[in-house]
Amino acid sequence: MEPIRNRTKQLAKEFIEKGDPLGWFERLYETAAGDEKAVPWADMTVNPNLAEWLEREQITGTGKRAIVIGCGLGDDAEALSQLGFEVTAFDISPTAIAWCQKRFPDSAVTYQVADLFNVPATWQGGFDFVLESYTLQAMPKEVRDRAIPHVAALVKRAGSLLIICRGRNADQPAETVPFPLTREELGAFQNQGLHEVTFEDYYEKDTSARRFRVHHRRAEF
Ligand SMILES: C[S@@+](CC[C@H](N)C(=O)[O-])C[C@H]1O[C@@H](n2cnc3c(N)ncnc32)[C@H](O)[C@@H]1O
Numbered sequence: 001m002e003p004i005r006n007r008t009k010q011l012a013k014e015f016i017e018k019g020d021p022l023g024w025f026e027r028l029y030e031t032a033a034g035d036e037k038a039v040p041w042a043d044m045t046v047n048p049n050l051a052e053w054l055e056r057e058q059i060t061g062t063g064k065r066a067i068v069i070g071c072g073l074g075d076d077a078e079a080l081s082q083l084g085f086e087v088t089a090f091d092i093s094p095t096a097i098a099w100c101q102k103r104f105p106d107s108a109v110t111y112q113v114a115d116l117f118n119v120p121a122t123w124q125g126g127f128d129f130v131l132e133s134y135t136l137q138a139m140p141k142e143v144r145d146r147a148i149p150h151v152a153a154l155v156k157r158a159g160s161l162l163i164i165c166r167g168r169n170a171d172q173p174a175e176t177v178p179f180p181l182t183r184e185e186l187g188a189f190q191n192q193g194l195h196e197v198t199f200e201d202y203y204e205k206d207t208s209a210r211r212f213r214v215h216h217r218r219a220e221f
Contacts, residue, residue, distance in 0.1 A: 005040050012138070012177040021143050022092055022115070029095035041072060046079040047133055049164045049204065049213055054083065061085030064128035067154055069116055070135030074100035077109045085129060090114040116150050123154055130154045133164040137178040144181070145188070152192030158220040161194060167201055167212035181212060189216050 008028060015024035032038035053059075066085035068077040073096065077089035087109040091097050100111045114120070116135070132151050136144045155161050166180035174180050183199065190196060194216040204211050 004038060008040050009176045016140055021140055025091075025138075026093040026095060029093045029099065032095075034099070036073065039073065041134055044073065044075065046075045047164065048206070049211055050076055050131070050133060050162070051079060053162065053213060053215075054079070059083060059129075061087075061129070065126060065156075066129040066131065067123065067127040069130065069132045069151060069154075070138070071100065071111070072096055072134075074104055074107075074109065074111065076131060076133060077111070078104060078107060080129070080131065081107065081109050088112060088123070088127075090116075090119070092116070116147055119150070119154070125153065125156050127154050127156055128159045130159065130161045131164075132161065134178065136163070137165045137181060140179060141174070141185075144179075145185070148185075148188045149192055152189055152194055152216075155194065155216070155218045157218055159218050160197075161189070161216040161218075163189075163212070163214045163216070165212050167210045180210065183212070186212065186214055189214075194218050 011024045011028060015021060028039065036042040036044055060083055061080060062084035064085050066080045066087045068080065068087065068089040071077050071089035071091050074089060077087050081087045089100065089109050090112045092113070092115045094113045097111050097113045130151065136147060139147060152161065163186065166178050168174060168180035168182060170182045170184055197215040197217050200213040202211055203209070
């Protein structure tokens with residue numbers, strides 16, 4: 001896995017340096033040519049940080065709409081669908097979306113190519129549950145600062161946003177992908193009409209990576 005991670009960091013760096021910070025995702029999926037081992041975040045199962053939260057919070061989705069931002073190969077979207085949500089899952093990479101459709105041909109999830117910075121107007125304020133997992137951390141700071149209002153805009157009144165990302169203290173460096181986030185920058189969601197319900201800061205058992213898992217909610221009125 002290490003050579004793939006290093007190649008990914010190098011690819012991201014090249015694209016960021018040439019001023020195309022979102023261009024490397026499609027290149028990576030395209031080059032992987034259907035081999036998930038070439039996609040460092042593709043565990044081919046639901047993210048355990050999400051699964052654990054859904055179970056702990058006893059989340060059910062019947063009659064509710066969910067959206068998965070930067071859905072990758074689709075496992076988290078499928079998990080939400082299994083809970084009864086009507087799920088839209090989107091990714092900027094056409095190859096990733098085609099891969100999801102191939103993996104889950106009978107899925108109830110609507111997989112769609114879209115860029116978070118330019119989503120259909122009908123999605124604004126349209127979702128009871130918004131999942132952002134590992135996508136903000138794949139963007140350099142100035143890009144994710146701009147992304148935060150676009151993530152928040154998808155959450156409907158009384159709806160929830162769950163963010164799962166790498167975490168760091170403000171005085172720790174974030175030089176390569178994945179760029180861990182700070183608690184302070186995640187505070188920006190509270191300028192977008194959301195309030196923080198829980199903020200969890202922990203070390204993941206299997207990888208010992210430091211994670212933040214943050215649940216925000218939009219007020220009902
Ligand atoms: C690090 S991967 C994580 C994928 C998935 N969430 C997971 O946990 O396996 C980040 C994903 O976000 C997608 N992405 C990056 N920028 C995006 C944007 N502006 N709009 C939509 N998707 C984006 C990438 O193509 C990639 O699939």
